[in-house]
Amino acid sequence: MQILSKLHLLGCSLAGLLMTACSNQPTAVANYEVVPMPLEISATQPSSFLLKNGVTVYYTAGNEKMKRNAEFLASYIKTQTGIELKVQEGEGGKGGILLQLGLANENPEAYQLKVDAGQVVIKAPSEAGVFYGIQTLRKAVDVSEGANIELPAVEINDQPRFGYRGMMLDVGRHFFSIDEIKTYIDMMALHNINRFHWHLSEDQGWRIEIKKYPKLTEIGSQRKETVIGHNSGKYDGKPYGGFYTQEQAKEIVAYAAERYITVIPEIDLPGHMQAALASYPELGCTGGPYEVWTQWGVSDNVLCAGNDQTIQFIKDVLAEIVEIFPSEYIHVGGDECPKDKWKTCPKCQARIKALGLKSDAKHTKEERLQSYVIHEAEAFLNSKGRKMIGWDETLEGGLAPNATVMSWQGEAGGIEAAKQHHDVIMTPNTYLYFDYYQSKDTETEPIAIGGYLPMARVYSYEPMPKGLTPEEQKHIVGVQANLWTEYMPEFKQVQYMVLPRMAALCESQWCAPEKKNYDTFLQRVSRLVDIYAKNGWNYATHIFDVMLDLTPNTETGTLDVTARTIDNAPVYYTLDGSEPTASSEKYTDVIKIDKPCTLRTVAIRPSGSSKITKDEISFSKSSMKPITMLQPINKQYEFTGATVLVDGMTGNRNYKTGRWIAFYTNDMEAVIDLKEPTEISSMTLHTCVEKGDWIFDTRGITVAVSDDNKTFKEVASESYPAMKESDPNQVYTHELKFDPVKTRYVKVKALSEQKIPSWHGGKGQPGFLFVDEIILN
Incomplete structure (x- = not known):
């Protein structure tokens, strides 16, 4: 199949306007290379179809879904171009757009889009497939107000890679209106996403009406105030809340269904239940009193698994949930359930004894108790003809027999579940948590939970894990991204965090791997954002910023900087910290930096300037020198490797930006080659500490020198005590001074925390050590 090139599209950019020979009306040329990229695009003949006022969209007689599809197409085209299309029942004749069923394809969401001079035909095995053909046509047309649209002759054959293509929204931490939820669904539809995972219950708020338990919304939907920032200990003093009635939830279900999106509700249990316990304290291990949680994180107040009332509560709630939501799947959470209260609760311990649960090398008896609760929920859902989804913690204590696993803690849980022949939806936080920062420059971004997930990393995600057999691979049924909203009080911020990363997600969900290409994807996204703007959606503009590669050159001793933009916009820079302008x-060409400076860059376009990048670059005697690691870097946080330690740039509090490298279960040990005998008298090393993520400071540092890289002499060492709970999370600077020594090779060793202190949840386990910039002077 031949890919239709931009040359075939008359060399016209999407926004470019041509004057047709037969009319004074300007004409824009469509581009079928959209997001997600279709499987096959074939040029068929040199002719085109002219989309203009009065063209009729024909739909299958008597089919309400097809009628709605036709109305969607007419509405999209009018919004984006101002062109008024007619909608009419029947097969139609020449000169129109035909929406048809009957395409022979086993995938119900497949479609074929054929354009010639006489007509446009979108054909599919199902109405949903026709809808996705409409989305492709809509995105090919893009935003071209006041113009007719030339549709070059083409045949497109396309189908999704995965049947489950999800996007989650947490409304427990912050609540969003019915209209905002509908907008979120519209955003999903544009990206061919067909599952809306609606996270409806949390420690910080219960958001769905349950008629048998009215206090869940009377009490559980309201918190008295909200913590400011990252659990600062300060609160805003403002009551906060909201919930959806069952009728409102059904309205959302219907709205989504019209767009071929299934709503999957989540009631997270047995943890994340403090709002429910505030409403019904008898369901907790201590009996309360409890309050709807006002801070972020994971409360250790969970449902009492030894209480018969708890199991009945779960079944009663799920009974009403299945009446509201017709989805095949119901999500029961199962994540982040601390077992502390269960260990001391007489009822829970009695339940453990009655069930004969034992601890073993794989699972504690309390983990097996959680498995009992999840099994009860699943058995109830199965009795109602539904299937259960749970987060990957549901693997703890043994997985419920028919459960589907949502793998969020990386991919390991998904791989394990697939090997056990359970269906899996891949949603790893390392690639698909859209509450993570999009930029390294976190100071100019809205506050977020942390992490670093730029568009390129989202796009790089390959959902099919290597190492699974073909039979096991069949159990990877879907891909989903998640949005947790602790730091998103406004819907505009939700949109900013999701768009355009949702575009990168949808290519992993829809496209065959061989069709993915990041450079061409950026070109396609640069057109897609015109539709975002037309709809008034707030989106992040990072893809239009200058993309920099800063690489230490150990041959020349310089930091080599290359710059590019997605559209080849001109880039201007300064090295003195002043603001760059035209x-x-x-x-x-490559900028070779050989002395301390502040590098700032900007891309300047006719439409305006990009965000200005800023990099502080320092030089010491170790900068841009060869470095060799004697102990391995942790693969998950290896980034560009050892050169991070000598590139002249120091990382900030965000340890996932690529400015830090990590060590786990072993120490950091590196040898720097100064290339010639050089006098030094100090070594400075930086560590990043984030105790909640098991990242601790070094326990000790030694510095040794050598002339031959074989025999080393220690010149300095320091040891540090285990961290206390009160020690702050921050960047720590460790400087060791020693008598001046002339040497060529310097070995620096930093000891990692091998045994996390007893006050921490990870007590006894190894801690991560994150290190950056070794400075020798």
């Missing part, structure tokens, strides 16, 4: 130095 009159600054223009980037033409």
Whole structure:
């Protein structure tokens, strides 16, 4: 199959306008290379179809879904171009757009889009497939107000890779209106996403009406105030709340269904239940009193698994949930359930004894108790003809027999579940948590939970884990991204965090792997954002910023900087910290930096300037020198490797930006080659500490020197005590001074925390050590 090139599209950019020979009306040329990229695009003939006022969309007689599809298409085209299309029942004749069923394809969401001079035909095995053909046509047309649209002749054959293509929204931490939820669904539809995972219950708020338990919304939907920032200990003093009635939830279900999106509700149990316990304290191990939680994190107040009332509560709630939501799947959470209260609760311990639960090398008896609760929930859902989804913690204590696993803690849980022949939806936080920062420059971003997940990393995700057999691979049924909203009080911020990363997600969900190409994807997204703007959706603009590669060159001793933009917009830079403008130095080739400076860059376009990048670059005697690791870097946090330690740039509090490298179960040990005998008298090393993520400071540092890289002499060492709970999370600077010594090779060793202190949840386990910039002077 031949991919239709931009040359075939008359060399016209999507926004470009041509004057047709037969009319004074300007004409824009469609581009079928959209997001997600279709499987096959074939040019068929040189002719085109002219989309203009009065063209009729024909739909299958008597089919309400097809009628709605036709109305969607007419509405999309009018919004994006102003062109008024007619909608009419029947097969139609020449000169129209035909929506048809009957395509021979086993995948119900497949479609074929054929364009010639006489007509446009979208054909599929199901109405949903026709809808996705409409989305492709809509995105090919893009935003071209006041113009007719030339649709070049084409045949597109397309189908999704995965049947489950999900996007989650947490409304427990922050609540969003019915209209905002509908907008979220519209955003999903544009990206061919067909599952809306609606996270409806949390420690910080219960959001769905349950008629048998009215206090869940009377009490559980309201918190008295909200913590400011990252659990600062300060609160805003403002009551906060909201919930959806069952009728409102059904309205959302219907709205989504019209767009071929299934709503999957989540009631998270037995943890994340403090709002429910505030409403019905008798369901907790201590009996309360409890209050709806006002801070972020994971409360250790969970449902009492030894209480018969708890199991009945779960079944009663799920009974009403299945009446509201017709989805095949119901999500019961199962994640982050601390077992502390169960260990001391007489009822829970009695239940453990009655069930004969024992601890073993794989699972504690309390983990097996959680498995009992999840099994009870699943058995009830199965009795109602439904299937259960749970987060990957549901693997703890043994997985419920028919459960589907949502793998969020990386991919390990999904791989294990697939090997056990359970269906899996891949949603790893390392690639698909859209509450993570999009930029390294976190100071100019809205506050977020942490992490670093730029568009390129989202796009790089391959959902099919290597190492699974073909039979096991069949159990990887879907892909989903998640949005947790602790730091998103406004819907505009929700949109900013999701768009355009949702575009990268949808290519992993829809496209065959061989069709993915990040550079061409960026070109396609640069057109897609016009539709975002037209709909008034707030989106992040990072893809239009200058993309920099800063690479230490150990041969020349320089930091080599290359710059590019997605559209080849001109880049200007300064090295003195001043703001770059069009009159600054223009980037033409690699910038070789050999002394301390502040590098700032900007892309300047007719439509305006990009965000200005800023990198502080320092030089010491170790900068841009060869470095060798004697102990392995942790693969998950290896980034560009050892050169991070000598690139002249120091990381900030965000340890996932690529400016830090990590060590786990072993120490950091590196040898720096100064290339010639050099006098030094100090070594400075930075560590990043984030105790909640099991990241601790070093326990000790030694510095040794050598002339031959074989025999080393220790010149300095320091040891540090285990961290206390009160020690702050921050970047720590460790400087060791010693008598001046002339040497060529310097070995620096930093000891990692091998045994996390007893006050921590990870007590006894190894801690991560994150290290950056080794400075020798």
